[in-house]
Amino acid sequence: MLKTPHWEMMVVWYFFLGGIAGGAYFTAAIADNFGGSRDRRVAQIGYLLSLPLVAICGVLLILDLGVPLRFLNMLRSFKFWDPMSIGAWALGVFGLFTLVSSVLSFSSSESTIALRRKIGLVGILFGFFLASYTGVLLSATALPFWSDARLMGALFLASGASTGMAAISLIMFATGAGSGDGWGRVKKADRFSMIFELVVLAVFLALLGSAARPILSGQFAALFWGGLVVVGLLIPLVLEFVGHRMRAVGAVSAVLVLVGGFILRYVVVMSIQS
Amino acid sequence: MATTLAMFTDTSLCIGCRACQVACKQWNELGAEAPEWTGTYQNHSHFTDETFRLVRFVEQPQPNGNLAWLLMSDVCKHCAQAGCLDACPTGAIYRTEFGTVNINQDVCNGCRYCVSSCPFGVVAFNEDTGTAKKCTFCNDRIHNGLGPACAKACPTDSIQFGARETLVTKAQKRVETLKAMGFKDAQLYGADSNGFLGGLNAFFLLLSKPSTYNLPENPRLPQRNVVVDSLLSIVSAVAVGVGAVFAFRDRGKGDGDA
Incomplete structure (x- = not known):
């Protein structure tokens, strides 16, 4: 009865990479501001x-459109209540922040570093936005499971931070x-x-109850659990606590976290569309 | 603003002839589609990018073992609070001066957010044009003083077109008549402008509860979730942020930094 939007792999990749971008920028800006010079590399x-x-x-966002050449039409309006609209705007603004911060990250002059730190603190807001709005975008639809998930944005944000x-x-x-x-x-x-x-x-699933059926039963359940x-959360956490002084173990754990972050987006996006 | 126009579909008068479905296809130049077996006379099973009017054949088991039909010519509801319109990031979906909801095909860029934002599963994506499609309320016709093609073609006046206020009054009287005749479940769907979605500009008279026709009992605007979900995302952001600040501020003994 209800229709799904046929969002497929490009959207899954967009959600995944957008989360990493937001999380990485946020981590960088926190390290820049609170870690000081010893965390410059981070x-x-x-x-x-x-x-x-x-x-x-x-x-990815442009290629996924039905008429990619009309992507600028996204900027014809600004609807603050519409995740798709502000998402397009925020992606552009965040892009500018990542560009400026990246350029400034090569400077070692005191005044540039001070400026970069301030820019980073504002950029964090857009990074967080990019990591989480994709979840709110799904929950603000008419579709079951997506629209029942009050914590979709919160979950995507946490995953964006950990994958970043x-x-x-x-x-x-x-x-x-x-x-x-x-x-x-x-x-x-x-x-x-x-x-976190x-x-x-856990709270996401508890709040959803039976509405989480698309990911908890059927073909996507094995991938989810x-x-x-x-693989994406429990094993890396164990690895971190057991062997966090060994960098190789830390690297393996990081790969697993990334795999888990991708699977989260994949399972959420694809389960109700299959 | 001009008078709000409406379509009133009185399912008690529908004979399932599908003249509306055909008239819609012809006027709007919608292509033929491969038919599908739905188990009933209904074809197709859902709205598509080429089917904007769809006669539903709902089979009702009777005490004597036979089946009775509930017929309903379904269409885009042109909601007063439209999920598709709120979801559209390009402004391609707009409200006309008559209160109807239309998609500007020259502006739509095919993001498909409207498709997932319609509480009735009306909006469909067209692979050929790369844009979203749905009933236009025969936008060209109503701007030239004509009613929609479906209403014009309907031989039993099951589909009526006119000023919304007039039609609602008419519909309310019709419900009373039907109830007096013994159709105890006769009811209006979407006529109340204080009801769900601010009322539907294409509203219906049903002979059974909405779910019998596969209609949602209480459709809601998808965007209602944005504020709460965003606030919860901010809570999540604060938690992650505090954790990171704590990690980077910690002046412990190297913590694996060797």
Whole structure:
């Protein structure tokens, strides 16, 4: 009876990468402002990671349109009550923040750093927005499960934070360690985000009750429990607590968190459309 | 603003001839689609990007073992508070001076958010044009003093067109008549402008409860969720933010920083 929007893999990727972009930028700005000079590498990686991701997000969003050449029509109106409308605007504004922050992250002059920190604090708002609005976008539809999920935005935000932090730590791992480069603090923040995400997920499911059937039963249940809960949250948390002094273990855990973040978007978007 | 126009579909008069469905296709130049087996005489099972009027054949088991039909010519409701219109980020979906809801095909960019925001499953995506489609209330006809093609073609006046206020009064009288005749479940759907979605500009007289016709009993505007869900997202953001500040401020002994 009700119709689904036929949002498929491009939208899943957009939701996933947008979450990482928002989470990475937020982590960078917090590290920049509260961590000080010892976390400069975290800040720079976070800023530099969010920039291309936002660009990819924009491309995905445009390509997914029925008439991609009309993408600028999104900017014909501004509806503050409409997630799709403010989402398009916010993606553009956030893109500017990631660009400016990335450029400024190469400077070591005191005044530039002070400016970058302030810009980062404002940019966080847009990063958080990008990570969470996609959840609210789904919950503000007429479709069951999506519209029943009061915590969809909150859950996407928590996942965006944990995947953003995981992505930063993974890049730090791949580009080689440096003493005092903030790895431990990113990991600590990521552990907190993952625990918080688990709590939000539990409340999300409890509030949904039987409305969560699309992800709790049928073909998506195994992916949800096995892929997101076990592989994407529980195993990385165990790895973090058991072996968080070993960077290789931390890197494995980061990969699993990213896999889990992707599965979350995939399961939520695809389950009621199949 | 001009007078609010409406379509009143009185299902008690429908004979299932589908003249409305055909007239709609012809006037709006909607293509033919492969028929589908629905188990009843109904074809198609849902609104599509080429089917804006759809006669529903609802089969009702009778005490004697036979089936009786409830017939209903269904259409876009042109809601006074329209989920599709609120969802549209381009402004392609707009309200006309007659109170109807229309999609400007030259502006729609095919994001498909309206498709998932319609509480009735009306709006459909057209792969060929890459845009969203639905009943236009025969926008071209009403702007030239004519009624919608479906209403014009209906041989039993099951579909009536006119000023909303006049039609609502008429519909209310009709319900009384039907009740007096013994149709105890006769009721209006969407006629009350203080009711759900601010009233429907295409409203119905039903002979049974809405769910019998697969209509939602209490359709709600999807956007009602935005404020609460956004606030909960902000709570989540604050929690994650505090956690991160704590992690980066912590001046413990290196915490794995070696």
